[in-house]
Amino acid sequence: MTQVKQITFAARPSGLPDASIFRIEEVALPDAKEGELRLRGLFYSVDPYMRGRMNDAKSYVPPFQVGQALEGGVVAEVISSRATGFEPGDVVLGPYLPWRTEMTVPATAVQKIDASIAPPSYYLGVLGMTGLTAYIGLMDIGKPKPGETVVVSGAAGAVGSVVGQIAKHLGCRAVGIAGSDEKGKLLTETFGFDAAINYNEPGLDDRLSTACPNGVDIYFDNVGGEVSDAVMKQLNFFARVPLCGQISMYNATKPPTGPRWQGLMVTRSILMQGFIIRNYAARFREGIEFLAPLVKAGKIKSEETVAEGFEKLPEALLGLFSGKNKGKMIVKA
Incomplete structure (x- = not known):
């Protein structure tokens, strides 16, 4: 097993969260099994809805579990594959991947993205x-x-x-x-x-x-x-x-x-x-087919606020609540 960095959800906040609810630690990464991929995170999304997942309350997505990795949208590179249709070097998107520098996930948790249309990070924002x-x-x-x-x-x-x-x-x-x-x-x-x-x-x-x-x-x-x-x-x-x-x-x-x-x-x-x-998953293709040509032609522009470094994830997430982002807030590993 390999040791990788992880952002752990350390405690549930009351009111405005602060840095004390996060913990950066090293965890063991299991080897990929049949049907799984080993990924290296490239870009991580931080989103306002994550605040709701910090509460222990019933909602449209399960709450974060204390002591476990936070998760969110991640654009990642395939390091190794034990799944048909994926090769090392492929760039993929997963909407709910753990906040780790590397991760082992089922191939069904991700999809390939077309980096010829737009930069990979756009799939966390305007094309995501x-x-x-x-x-x-x-x-x-x-x-x-x-x-x-x-x-x-x-x-x-x-x-x-x-x-x-x-x-x-x-x-x-x-x-x-x-x-x-x-x-x-x-x-x-x-x-x-x-x-x-x-x-x-x-x-x-x-x-x-x-x-x-x-x-x-x-x-x-x-x-x-x-x-x-x-x-x-x-x-x-x-x-x-x-x-x-x-x-x-x-x-x-x-x-x-x-x-x-x-x-x-x-x-x-x-x-x-x-x-x-x-709830609109059946119409995602329709949305991408509308947006992608406009993005590629420069008719819809994307603004990104990019923080550099995996350890900046907590700071970037907290920054959403004070309006520090212009456009999409993203962390580049």
Whole structure:
């Protein structure tokens, strides 16, 4: 057996996590059995949903187990193969692989990726779960039509930045909400949003009205909280609200209170629907076939915040909750 580094989940947090819940240690890596692959991690994804897995609560994906490796999306290289169809040097993607420098996994846990379309790390972002989340949420629930106004919260993040670009590609007006003027500049100058709003500046209601003179037809909600409270006031009749995330509340120690919007939803015939991307596995190919040509042609751009070094994984994950990422947060081994 070989000794490899592992990021271990050391304790469940209460409220905002800190570095004490992680432990970096060496563990024995078993030899690959028939049907298994030995992999070397190249790029590791850190995602907001991981905060929910730190709680010992029933959800759409099992919680992390204390004393075990954390796991997430990993792009890896095949070191050795005991499975048909895989050879050393192949680059693969696994959505739920352990946070280890090397790992032994069933071949069914990964799929090969085509690095000729885009850099391998893109398969953790715009050509991976985040891009598919943007596509499915906007197209399936938002149902955009040319000329409509699409507002995106968390717009400078991995999902939000793709939502706005798809909206623009489909002929919509895209308005992004982010946490700084720097991120706002990124939205308009790099991703092609029509307008950007810094939610940390005063007068959010007035600035939303100015940016959305015809109201809001689709609100892609990644954030929740006070930002969403402000957007809800601007929703048009028959508006659609894809609920993707509520990162403003992930570290709350008790349920927050706020406006109740059910009355508004009734009187304006608003559709609000939450969704989990793993429930749409049958449509992943459709999403990739939509996104890949646009990415390859440079019509949908991807921004990455890349931390160097396997040991940076805990720091990168914690950075999501203070908005340190622009676009997709990735750790390069």
